[in-house]
Amino acid sequence: MSFASHDSATRQSQGEAITPEEIASSDAVADEATARYAMILGDDALMLSQRLSSWISRAPELEEDVALANIALDLLGHARFLLTYAGTAWGKTEDDLAYFRDEEEFRSCRLVEQENGDFGRTIARQLIFSTYQHQLYSRLVHSTDPTLAAIADKALKEVQYHQDHAAQWTLRLGLGTEESSRRIQDGLDSLWSYVEELFLDVDPIPALGDVAVLPSSLREDTLHRLREAIEAAGLTVPEMSGAYGSDRTGRFSEQRGYILAEMQVLARQHPGATW
Amino acid sequence: MTSIDPADSGSWPLWEVFIRSSRGLSHVHAGSLHAPDATMALRNARDLYTRRNEGTSVWVVPAEAIMASDPDSKGGFFESPQGKSYRHATYYTQSEGVKHL
Structure with a gap:
């Protein structure tokens, strides 16, 4: 497996970035704990991708439609890598894991499952999650698991842009009109109780050592950067405690079932269908 | 929003996008897009082009x-310029004794 990417000083190459197919066909097999970790990260990316793709044809402008779709596709790519790798532990494909797991088998956090709301709320969610994800992947590139490190390396470049996109919009909405500022502040307020869940050291992460990034180790830097971005936009960092039941099991998630119903219906009604 | 003019119904201004495909070449017009300001125009250009x-x-x-x-x-x-062939180098005959032209 070659994960090298060669860009010259004068031209960006087509690139030799890692692909999910390479992971599937490689000898890399995740052990049980690593697979469960990859599934946590993959499920977050998959759920947010599914949510964001609902903006297609509904964004405020055509250009923003494309931007959100791009981000959704990047996240879908991350999910494909991570679920493909997770599946190697159990002889399952990415599709098995995405389409044929039930609600309580997913490990996504509630933040990414929240409804899009208006554009302000979506940008608030993007700001929180991409800031967290940027911190996460910039550490995961040092994972002692070479496949996870390669996936993080590929994803990091994309997440940098997601973070920038969200921060730019946060500035414009926050410093825009009274209405735009109210809307993104409402978005932040309605989502903030789901932030703490991102930093919980859920199983099996503490046992993975240098293979994984301990979520609690991301808390300080992530919150610091969020505070900077929010205050730069003249907005207020909400002060509220985290919502209860934050353990990624879905037992306390209202939204997950609805997302899965839409995402999985075709694959389940027509198993093996291709399009 | 108190936009009344239907010709300016709150839509973003138009920007022209120029892309240089590789160092040493010129920027070439790629297309256009809408964006609220220059910073976002650059990002939209990145997404679209x-x-x-x-x-x-x-x-x-x-x-x-x-x-x-x-x-x-x-x-x-x-x-x-039609008919002004003297504006092209090929119009001129090479003078005797000029070796490296």
């Missing part, structure tokens, strides 16, 4: 800042 590794540099220019020639103008504007 560099999806397949087309660029190493992007310029965005407010469309209204471009003074364009009249697309219908031919005659006096574009055709007067």
Whole structure:
């Protein structure tokens, strides 16, 4: 497996970035704990991708439609890598894991499952999650698991842009009109109780050592950067405690079932269908 | 929003996008897009016009800042060089004794 990417000083190459197919066909097999970790990260990316793709044809402008779709596709790519790798532990494909797991088998956090709301709320969610994800992947590139490190390396470049996109919009909405500022502040307020869940050291992460990034180790830097971005936009960092039941099991998630119903219906009604 | 003019119904201004595909080449017009300001125009250009590794540099220019020639103008504007072959190097014969031309 070659994960090298060669860009010259004068031209960006087509690139030799890692692909999910390479992971599937490689000898890399995740052990049980690593697979469960990859599934946590993959499920977050998959759920947010599914949510964001609902903006297609509904964004405020055509250009923003494309931007959100791009981000959704990047996240879908991350999910494909991570679920493909997770599946190697159990002889399952990415599709098995995405389409044929039930609600309580997913490990996504509630933040990414929240409804899009208006554009302000979506940008608030993007700001929180991409800031967290940027911190996460910039550490995961040092994972002692070479496949996870390669996936993080590929994803990091994309997440940098997601973070920038969200921060730019946060500035414009926050410093825009009274209405735009109210809307993104409402978005932040309605989502903030789901932030703490991102930093919980859920199983099996503490046992993975240098293979994984301990979520609690991301808390300080992530919150610091969020505070900077929010205050730069003249907005207020909400002060509220985290919502209860934050353990990624879905037992306390209202939204997950609805997302899965839409995402999985075709694959389940027509198993093996291709399009 | 208190926009009343239907011609300006709150839509974003138009920007022209120029992309340089590789160092040493010129920026070439790639297309146009809408964006609320220059910073976002650059990001939208990145999303719309560099999806397949087309660029190493992007310029965005407010469309209204471009003074364009009249697309219908031919005659006096574009055709007067016709017949002025002395403006081409090939019009001239090489002088004797000039070796490296």
